[in-house]
Each structure stands twice: as C-alpha cells, then as structure tokens.
Amino acid sequence: MSLLTVYDESTPGTPLLTAQDAPTIARELAAIGVRFERWESPVTLADDADSDAVLAAYRPYLDRLMGESGAGTADVIRIDADTPNKPALRARFLSEHTHSEDEVRFFVRGEGSFILHVEGRVYDAHCTRGDLISVPTGIRHWFDAGENPDVTALRVFTDTTGWVAHYTGDPIAERFPARFAL
Template identity: 45%
Template sequence: MTTLSIFNQSQPERASKVTENPAEIRDLLARQGVRFEQWPTKDLPSDAFQEDILDAYSEEVSKLKEECGFQTADVISLNPDNPQREAFRQKFLDEHTHSEDEVRFFVRGQGLFYLHFGNEVFAVLCQKNDLISVPDGTRHWFDMGPEPAFTCIRLFTNPEGWVADFTGEDIASRLPRYEALAGAAE
C-alpha cells in the first residue's frame, strides 16, 4: 500500500507521522510542491516491452508532456535477478537534486522516494499506479530495496535523461532504508 512517513531529521529513527490515505498523501505532498496522483493501471504482461508500456499509457504521457513541457519518456525496469541490482540501488541512495522535475509512474512494483524539505524528510513508498513528480531543485533520493521489482515510466525535459547533482550530505544514511519502511507498510 502507498505510504507516506514523515521524519524530523534530528530524530531520524522514528516517523512523526505515517499515513496510507491517498488523499492525505496527495495533500501533504502538494503543500511541498510535489505532484502525486494515482492513475488506473492497464493489464500488461510483466515482461512487456518499453514500446508496449508507452503505447498503453500514451494518452496520459502525452497529456503530461503537453502540460509540463516534457520532451522524452522512457521505461525503466528492474528485477531481483539483475546481477547489477546492488550497483543500481547504490547509484540513487545518496541525496541529490536535478535541474528538472523527476517524474515516475509506477506500472509495476514499488520504490521509496525520500524528499528532504528543511528539517523534514518525507518518505513516499510508491506502488503500482502511483505517479510522483519531484520538483527541480528538491533534495531527494530513491531506494529500490535489495530485491528490486519495479517498472516505471520516466519523463524528462532534458534529452540527456537522468542527471543528478549530489549534495554530499549524509542524511540518506541516517534514515530507515527500504527494508524497514516497505516492510512496515505491508
């Protein structure tokens, strides 16, 4: 189930608030400038090709491109049997920012976005049918867990795709990881 856990960075061991209510999650994130929606999912095979996934969601993706100026969309998929899964996980685990919005729509599986606002960190466990748009310049990181199993549509304004500017802060290492938060949500 989609879950939002809010932590104070001075007490990272315990969430000050946890909610699984989609409307409350949407509203709390909107106050921080984060777009959160839940789209109806399409029945697609787990091994669907990128083109099939983008075709299935072409109307939604076209709408976002027109509304927000995105230039490209692609699909990223990772499974527990990927021999480079730990390297992929490590790539996203440090706090960073982007010069464009980071948009993900979960077609399958789940992943955990951490969003750092002042003294608070919002940990959003996104699930199948969740769309999250992290505004440019927002400090954040992503944890896919030790056994990643997800497929996401990504949208970009920059044709180069995912480009991160790492902050050098250690906040990500002080908060509970995917294993603790995803297990608590189930």
C-alpha cells in the same frame, strides 16, 4: 500499498505523520511542490509487457502530463533479478542528491521509495503500482528499491541530459533508510 511517512530530520525513529490514502499523500506532497497521482491503467498489462505496450497503455495520462509540464520524452525502465550490477545501480541514488530537471516516475509494477528532504523534514514516499510522482528540480532526495529490486517504471524527461545526480554530501540518507517492511 502507497505509504507516506513524514519525519522531523532530527528524529528518524518517530514519524510525525503516516498516510496510506492517495488524497492525503497528494495533499502533503503538494505542500512541498511534489506532484503525486494515482493512474489506473485502462487495460490489464502482463508483467512482461514490452515497452511499447506500457507506453500505449498510459498514453492518455502521459499526453496530459507532458502537455502540462512541457516534458518531451518518456521511456520504460525495468530493474529485476536479471539486471546486472544491481548493487552499483542502487548505490548511485542512495545518497542525498538533486537534479537539474524534474524526476518524474510512474510505477507500472513493483515498488520503490523516493525520500525527500525539505525544510527540516523528511518525506518517505513509498510508491507502488499506479503511483505517479514528480520530484521538482533542485529538491534534495534519494531513492531506494531495496536489495532485490523488481520494478517497471515510466520515466518522463524534459531534457534527458538533466537527469544526473548532484550529490549534496549530506549523510542524512544513512539515518533514514527506506521503509520496506510495510
């Protein structure tokens, strides 16, 4: 289930707020410029649906989002037991970083946490099937899908060369591991 947990950056063990309902999560994240929506698929997709089927299923949502944001391309990424080099892949985004374009992800299946560091607070947005999150350019964040990731996600790009991690060097992510024991 979707879950937002908000902390003061100095107190990792003590949440200031937890929310499981989408309107509250969307409101809290909107306050820091992060877009969060729930998308209901108009069709039931098989877990092994190919990329074209996934893109077609969510095309109306994608067209709306891309029309509003000016993003030009979308693709499908899968990370599962067959993905090579999972530890290295996980490590790439496990430290605090920024990007020079919005990081837009929709969870087709599986789960993962975007953890955002904004104005002295840490927002752990644990996303699951049906969640759309857009992390704006320049926002400090990290991402974790756990040691055994099993995720299919849509990625939406304005400029595919912009999605490079610029590490901040702040070790804060070590104090705020993603919450998976929900």
